[in-house]
Every structure is written in C-alpha cells, then in structure tokens.
Amino acid sequence: MEMSLSRRTAAEFLGTFWLVLGGCGSAVLAAAYPRLGIGFLGVALAFGLSVLTMAYAVGHISGAHFNPAVTIGLMVGGRFPARDLLPYVLAQVAGAIVAAGILYFIASGSAGFALSDGFASNGYGAHSPGGYSLFASLVAEIVLTFGFVMVFLGATDLRAPIGFAPIPIGLALTLVHLIGIPVTNVSVNPARSTGPALFVGGWALSQLWLFWLAPLAGGALAGVLYPLLVGARPVRATVAPRSTV
Template sequence: MKQYAAEFFGTFWLVLGGCGSAVLAAGYPELGIGFVGVAFAFGLTVLTMAYAIGHISGCHLNPAVSIGLMLGGRFPSSKLLPYIGAQVAGGIAGAAVLYLIASGKAGFSLAGGFASNGYAEHSPDKYSMVAGLVTEIVMTMMFLIIILGATDKRAPQGFAPIAIGLGLTLIHLISIPVTNTSVNPARSTAVAVFAGGWALQQLWLFWVAPIIGAVLGAFVYRFISEDK
C-alpha cells in the first residue's frame, strides 16, 4: 500500500506542478513562463519525485511507464493494475486541487482546455490526428528508452532522476505545439475529466499512443542492451 500511496502522491504532484504551470503561469501577462517554462515544470516534477519516492515505488507516475517497465522485465505484472489505479486517482486529485485554485480567479473558464491534450482543432498549433498519434508514440518510446537506460545497473548510479527529468523536459519542448504533450495517460485523464467535452472525446489517443510507444520502447531497449 505504501508503494501505491507513493504513486498516488507522485502523480498528484506531476499534474499539479506540470498542468498547474500551464494553467496558472504559462500565459501570465508579461511574466508568463511560456512553453519552455511548462516543459521544465513537467521535468522538475518527475526529477523531484524520483528522488523523493523512487526508492519506495520506483516513481513511475505514468501507466505507460509501468507497462513499459513490466515488459522490460523491471516490474511485476501483479502490481500493474493497482499502480495504474493509483496514478489515475492521484492525477485526478491533483487536477481537482488545480481547479479549486484556478477557479478562484474572476473570469476563469474551462474553455481554454484546462491543459488538456488534443489534436486537429484542439492541437495548440492545429496538427492532425495522425501527427498527434505519431508524436505521442515516438516521444513515449524514447522516454521509455531513457528510463530503462538511466536505471540500468550498468549506468552511472544516482543520476537517473536527472536524465529522466531532463528527458521529459526535452519531450515537452518538442511536442507541446503538437498535442500539448501527454506521453502519460494519467496526466491526460486527470485534466480531461474536468475539461469534459472534446477533451474526453479525444482522450482515447492519449491512452493508445503512449501505451504503443511504451511497448516499442521496452522492446527496443531490450534489443540494444541485452548481451548475446
């Protein structure tokens, strides 16, 4: 239960910190942090939680990561569903706190999407569904390769959180204009629950693509890393 609780609070922080930066700070007049700031916010949530709870739960914070680690031989399948449940619940809790904060400002509206992920007319720069699908698959695949490589026992010890956090930052720097960057079904679900409408209708892509990407990443890393 402590592992599941760690995943809950870790994903809570990821959504509150990452999506919170997008909702509260990205477009703040004159002092807004912009895409770069949001990208670093997501990376920092993972970096800080990796050091805080990595030794408790492994700090997955992401159903796709849990699936990829299972396929990579790093995580038992018996814990997969409880981990995913804890991640989704923690993400929704983080989005709920963010909603309470954001709605305290006069004129607040969910019409802006509440940091939801989307494609076509709901892509930040109007990228197609195919572009969004490819982006999420490839970005999640690379994220899994980074995670599996950085946590390999042959890699330099103690630096994995930095590589993983900066890897997520880079992923956001590339893909925020395309889909608002998911690579994490729990993160996408959390804010879509509050945004409703189109965000829920397009949510399927942000489960399917990251999971496909995680599967590919796990197999790619096993192929390039295993000794014959």
Template sequence: MAISKRCIAELFGTFWLVLGGCGSAVLAAGFPEIGIGFVGVSLAFGLTVLTMAYSVGHISGCHLNPAVTVGLWAGGRFPAKDIVPYVVAQVAGAIAATAIIYLIASGKTGFTLAANSLAVNGYGSQSPDGYNLTSGLVAEIVLTFGFLVVILGSTDTRAPSGFAPIAIGLALTLIHLISIPVTNTSVNPARSTGPALLVGGLALQQLWLFWIAPIVGAALAGLAYRSLAGDPPSAPPITGDRN
C-alpha cells in the same frame, strides 16, 4: 515495500507531476508580462519528475505514468501483477491534482472551464497549433518510446549510479519542448485523464489517443531495449531501485 505503500507513493508522485506541470500551464504560462511560457511549462514537468524520483523513487520506483509502468513490464523490470494497482493510483493522483488546479484557477475573476482549459491534450481543434490526428499519434508514440529508452537505460545497473532522475527529468523537459505545440504533450495517460474528465466534451472524446499512443510507444521501447541490452545483472524491478 508493501504494494499499498508503493501505490500511495505513486498517487502522491503523480499528483505532484500534474499539479506542477499542468498547474504551471494553467496558472503561470500566460501570466501578463512575466508568464513562464511553454519553455517554463516544459521545465516544470521535468522538475516534477526529477524531484519525485529522488523523493519516492526508493519507495515505488517513481513511475507516475501508466505508460512507464507498462514499458518497465515489457522491459522485464516490473511484475505484471502490480500494473493495475499502480495505474489506479496514478490516475487517482492525476484527478486529485486537476481538481486542485481547477479550485485555484476558478478563484480568478472571469475564469471559465473552456474546452481547452486545464492543460487538456488534443489534436485537430484541440491541438495548441492545429496539428491533426496523425501528427499527434506519431508524436506521442515516438516521444514515449524515447522517454522509456532514457528511463530503462539510465536505471540499468550498468549505467552510472545516482544520475537517473536527472536524465529522466531532462528527457521529459525535452519532450515537452518538442510537442507542446502538437498535442500539449501527454506521453502519460494519467496526466491526460485528469484534465479531460473535468473539462469533458471533445477533450474526453479524444482521450483514447493519449492512452493508446503512449502505451504502445512504451511497450515497444521496453521490448526494444531488452532486445538490445539484455537483462542487466540484478536488474531493478522498478525505476529508481538501484541498491
């Protein structure tokens, strides 16, 4: 598949992830009486990945996340030359989705673009439950590491075929259930960048953590999985390409 088509798939897939995940947090999490809460938001993020894995996984691999792209490269599943185009597409999709969320949210009477609006990620005063920098750093590295192990393992040609999107979607749901109170859950630099750019201020100042920590965790997972399991026969170069 041509790189241009794969990047379009990545852009749309990441758009869907941020629209569904962050959109549910902004528009539905605290809705009076019938709000979905952070459990519902966790499920929304998982569902976005699951649905896109089945929809665009055969086109681009459905990374939707710069950390996943780097982790797959470290694991020997993705060519280095395609990292930058994928990351650019992912960030563009996240920004576009955040703009749509803002457009919808701003139509409600009394809406203001506060420092912690649009589901921004953060630590300290930006953390939903007041967790500090160390807590945020550890959570983002460890949880991204686990996420990539699930991705690499479930898409290994030696694993049962056809179930990878389910495992990956459920893993992302679990990650959000753990870490929404800590950092509002990133494990995805693109997902963090869209809201931070629109909100600005402290959200933008803290964005560095949500690039460094997920990428470090993902790269370590790629190296660790490759060392543990070796290269599978006819290893797929991208997530979701199992044929």
C-alpha cells in the same frame, strides 16, 4: 528491501499528483500570465522538475513511474511484475485526478478562468495548439513516449551510474515537452491526460483515447527494444539515489 504494495502505490499516487499539479498547474496558472508568463519553456521545465524532484523523494519506494506508459514499458521489458500493473495504474490515475481537482479549485479563484480555455488538456485537430492532425498527433505521442521510456529504462539500468537517474529522466521529460507542446500539449502519460480531461469533459474526453493508446504503445515498444539493444536483462533497478533494489 522490497516495499509493500500499499506503500508503493501510495508513492505512485503522490508522485503523479505532484507531476500533474506542477506541470499542468504551470500551464494553467503561469504559462500566459500577463507580461511575466513562463511560456512553453517554463511549462516544459515544470514537468521535468516535478518528475526529477519527486523521483528523488519517493523513487526508493515505488520506482517513481508516475505514468502508466512507464509501468507498461518496465513490465514488457521484464523489470516489473505484471501482477502489480493494475494497482500502479489506478494509483497513478487517482493521483492525477486529485491534482486536477485541486488545480481546478485554485484556478477557479480567478475571475478570468474558464474550462473552455482547455485546462491543460491534450488534444488533436482543432484542439491541438498548433492545429496538428490526428495522425500527426498519434505519431508524435508514440515516438515521444518511446524516447522518454527508453531514457527511463537506460537511466535505471544497473549498468548505469547509480543515484543519478532522476536527472536524465527529468531532462528527457523537459525535452519531450519542448518538442511536443505545440502538437498535443504533450501527454506521453495517460494519467496526466485523464485528470484534466475529466474536468473539461466534451471534446477532451472524446479525444482521450489517443492519449491512452499512443503512450501505452510507445512505452511497450521501448520495453521490447531496450533489452534487445543492451543485451541480457539486468536485475530490476529503481530511480532511488542510494538503492538498486
């Protein structure tokens, strides 16, 4: 049964909130914790687990996009109605901003916290963890988003095993972060990038354009190529464990 738009956007808000709180929270609060920090691997796992867990929780409501690039990819691929694009994206961005606000409040409780440390914002050039150039960062974000959205499209295809989609999607996001954290801190998600950038301001806002442009381009490319790869477009599927609506 099709859920109302209000319920679906509420689920997208909640899912994106959890993604940003879990993923960015692990980067800000736990990545470099003295002696017992979780490091890049832990942050990558946190992003993947946040998507996996919330996809099982609300995937049957909204499809568990939690990411404008995923929504664009599904729309371009003919599996999501264009009329719902803006409400989904607004809900995702709102969830990311609220999560970043709560994370800022928590992190500010430590005397050693400073927004100048980056607050898990995405960046290129001087603000890339590894000093990667704008062009290298652009290519990385397009390609990594393309791969992630391809996995999403394949895992939610009705021809794939039903009920397991959150697992490959979560693992794909983990893999994306293992590859890309040194390059840009990894976006592949404009909403995830927007939340922290609004609090950091300055350079983070001035570079935010790339973390909208590149993921949306990568997601749209996946939406174009996936139907060409697999043939006729299937009936729309979700990541829900028991639903194929």
